[in-house]
Amino acid sequence: xxxxxxxxxxxxxxxxxxxxxxxxxxxxxxxxxxxxxxxxxxxxxxxxxxxxxxxxxxxxxxxxxxxxxxxxxxxxxxxxxxxxxxxxxxxxxxxxxxxxxxxxxxxxxxxxxxxxxxxxxxxxxxxxxxxxxxxxxxxxxxxxxxxxxxxxxxxxxxxxxxxxxxxxxxxxxxxxxxxxxxxxxxxxxxxxxxxxxxxxxxxxxxxxxxxxxxxxxxxxxxxxxxxxxxxx
Amino acid sequence: xxxxxxxxxxxxxxxxxxxxxxxxxxxxxxxxxxxxxxxxxxxxxxxxxxxxxxxxxxxxxxxxxxxxxxxxxxxxxxxxxxxxxxxxxxxxxxxxxxxxxxxxxxxxxxxxxxxxxxxxxxxxxxxxxxxxxxxxxxxxxxxxxxxxxxxxxxxxxxxxxxxxxxxxxxxxxx
Numbered sequence: 431x432x433x434x435x436x437x438x439x440x441x442x443x444x445x446x447x448x449x450x451x452x453x454x455x456x457x458x459x460x461x462x463x464x465x466x467x468x469x470x471x472x473x474x475x476x477x478x479x480x481x482x483x484x485x486x487x488x489x490x491x492x493x494x495x496x497x498x499x500x501x502x503x504x505x506x507x508x509x510x511x512x513x514x515x516x517x518x519x520x521x522x523x524x525x526x527x528x529x530x531x532x533x534x535x536x537x538x539x540x541x542x543x544x545x546x547x548x549x550x551x552x553x554x555x556x557x558x559x560x561x562x563x564x565x566x567x568x569x570x571x572x573x574x575x576x577x578x579x580x581x582x583x584x585x586x587x588x589x590x591x592x593x594x595x596x597x598x599x600x601x602x603x604x605x606x607x608x609x610x611x612x613x614x615x616x617x618x619x620x621x622x623x624x625x626x627x628x629x630x631x632x633x634x635x636x637x638x639x640x641x642x643x644x645x646x647x648x649x650x651x652x653x654x655x656x657x658x659x660x661x662x
Numbered sequence: 663x664x665x666x667x668x669x670x671x672x673x674x675x676x677x678x679x680x681x682x683x684x685x686x687x688x689x690x691x692x693x694x695x696x697x698x699x700x701x702x703x704x705x706x707x708x709x710x711x712x713x714x715x716x717x718x719x720x721x722x723x724x725x726x727x728x729x730x731x732x733x734x735x736x737x738x739x740x741x742x743x744x745x746x747x748x749x750x751x752x753x754x755x756x757x758x759x760x761x762x763x764x765x766x767x768x769x770x771x772x773x774x775x776x777x778x779x780x781x782x783x784x785x786x787x788x789x790x791x792x793x794x795x796x797x798x799x800x801x802x803x804x805x806x807x808x809x810x811x812x813x814x815x816x817x818x819x820x821x822x823x824x825x826x827x828x829x830x831x832x833x834x835x836x
Binding site for chain 2: 433442443446450455499500522
């Protein structure tokens with residue numbers, strides 16, 4: 431390669447580097463945020479059939495009527511994926527319809543729950559987290575402590591009007607994620623062709639030692655809405 | 663026919679001029695016009711904008727947004743994260759907002775996009791070029807196009823001067 435070529439390359443390279451540093455390259459990430467699908471509705475006997483869809487409040491302030499997307503038995507894309515500071519959280523909206531021929535009692539459960547601790551940060555170990563970070567032999571994450579301090583708040587809405595169905599000004603139901611994994615939360619009875627919109631909020635709420643040992647942990651799960659035909 | 667040293671030098675010069683000159687002109691033009699470049703990292707807008715494409719975007723008045731237009735906006739649920747999706751519905755009024763969806767997505771995006779989060783519109787896209795330019799950003803561009811050629815140039819200059827130094831030294835000794 432000749433000196434002339436090198437000089438031209440350097441000159442153009444300086445220009446490219448300088449222009450590249452002026453901010454013409456926007457930070458771009460295009461992950462699809464189509465809510466749904468850590469949620470699934472079980473297939474039931476006796477003509478009970480729950481279908482689910484992602485919902486969108488028509489008002490940007492998250493109130494008012496809801497737009498329900500295409501219904502399906504189960505939703506497949508991730509529902510919630512976020513990293514949060516202490517006290518923070520995220521929320522998603524869903525529509526449920528009972529297309530079966532019988533009224534069903536709908537309950538909410540957390541299934542496939544996994545608590546992982548892949549990093550030992552801050553004072554986590556000093557506060558008695560004996561499963562802090564990865565196992566030094568297998569390098570696999572050890573047991574985490576996040577799900578007992580994740581609060582799941584559930585609110586029910588009339589999809590057509592957007593008005594709350596149960597407790598105005600307060601969550602209709604509240605439970606820890608680990609609690610939801612062991613004890614289903616009974617929500618509402620849905621008549622045949624009955625529809626309800628659900629808001630799910632998940633917060634990291636912890637204090638004292640529990641906050642310390644649950645830091646830099648990870649919890650994965652799916653929400654399940656189960657419809658059970660009412661016994662006569 | 664094999665290329666001689668001069669042939670290789672001419673080919674290298676031609677390659678540099680053919681690749682770097684248009685690239686530099688393109689980047690400088692984008693900079694002067696106040697546009698922005700974006701690299702498509704996921705397939706939510708396929709096949710319109712395949713992964714690896716380069717999007718050239720310009721600022722946009724939210725009042726000019728129409729249904730069917732791909733817009734660049736800041737994710738309402740994650741501050742600072744830019745997303746390019748197509749507008750499928752407009753909520754008019756004092757709280758102007760847009761319902762968006764990726765062309766390859768089965769459902770609309772979960773949150774409407776308020777007008778204040780609209781960042782621009784897509785002028786055009788170039789397949790594959792996004793990955794190339796994304797890879798070429800600082801510090802790679804500096805290393806590949808400035809530091810390495812400068813080192814090579816310095817080495818060539820030194821090598822060219824060595825015989826001259828040796829001749830002067832021989833003359834001094836005699």
